[in-house]
Amino acid sequence: MIQLKQFDNGFSYLQVNNLSCSAKIALQGAHIFEFRPVLHDNLLWLSPISEFKEQSAIRGGIPICWPSFGNNNPALAQHGFARTSLFTLISAEDINPNTTQIILKLTDTQETREIWNYQFELEVIFTLSETLSVELKTTNKDIKAFKITQALHTYFDISDISHVEISGLDNKPCFDALTQKTEPFYGNITFNEEFDRVFQNLHDTILLKENNKTVEIKSSGSNSAVVWNPWIDKCAKMSAMEADAYKEFVCIESANAYEDFRVLQPQESHSLKATFTTL
Numbered sequence: 001m002i003q004l005k006q007f008d009n010g011f012s013y014l015q016v017n018n019l020s021c022s023a024k025i026a027l028q029g030a031h032i033f034e035f036r037p038v039l040h041d042n043l044l045w046l047s048p049i050s051e052f053k054e055q056s057a058i059r060g061g062i063p064i065c066w067p068s069f070g071n072n073n074p075a076l077a078q079h080g081f082a083r084t085s086l087f088t089l090i091s092a093e094d095i096n097p098n099t100t101q102i103i104l105k106l107t108d109t110q111e112t113r114e115i116w117n118y119q120f121e122l123e124v125i126f127t128l129s130e131t132l133s134v135e136l137k138t139t140n141k142d143i144k145a146f147k148i149t150q151a152l153h154t155y156f157d158i159s160d161i162s163h164v165e166i167s168g169l170d171n172k173p174c175f176d177a178l179t180q181k182t183e184p185f186y187g188n189i190t191f192n193e194e195f196d197r198v199f200q201n202l203h204d205t206i207l208l209k210e211n212n213k214t215v216e217i218k219s220s221g222s223n224s225a226v227v228w229n230p231w232i233d234k235c236a237k238m239s240a241m242e243a244d245a246y247k248e249f250v251c252i253e254s255a256n257a258y259e260d261f262r263v264l265q266p267q268e269s270h271s272l273k274a275t276f277t278t279l
């Protein structure tokens, strides 16, 4: 079942319920902010004090960073404009009793051309079943080439950051946004301080483990991933985050970031896709 719903302030989202999962996807930002597989734990963290309002990014779920990740394009706002733009619903379909597909689209407007002067189409394709898959398909509709960086800035719901271990990033070149240095990273990732790094040359599955739970993250069209936890001091300064929120989430972001940027020629498309499976 797929329903178009609104909060009291008119902010619209899709509510999906099928035999395998339930989900909520905002039309602003094509932003999935809840995904609950029937047989497993809730996948995505959502800040209990996040606001749902126009022009403001939801804190949690999967913000879509596009057409620029972080400050990769200094002319644009941090993480680009897609996450605060209103998408159009193209299709919403129960493919079978266990699987629903939702397609949302953003195209250029006078407003987007003023800050990023290109004609484009960005389709976001959600496939919702036992697993969640999200595809960002960018098409260049202009007569000139453009460059994008992007990320699925996924906030994973965890019980306690000190029990989390991330594998699949061993021996990869890694840019540390805190020290601004690039060096190889060795081993699995555990957390006891602020962590904000961009990993390159990725081809493998990433695993997020906490106690008995394992989430598998498979990406295509992407050779980079970002891992982020703000820890105590930064968390206290972040918008729409409670002081202890850093314990409850970790971001693992399938990306095309920094040197993994993509240049699209006129009429060319590129898809970045991530699939999240609780094992």
Ligand code: TA6
Residues within 6 Å of the ligand: 057, 070, 078, 079, 153, 177, 196, 226, 228, 251, 253
């Ligand atoms: O992806 C990590 C990061 O770029 C961090 O540096 C951090 O500030 C974060 O994203 C959240 O950014 P936001 O603009 O959503 O507050």
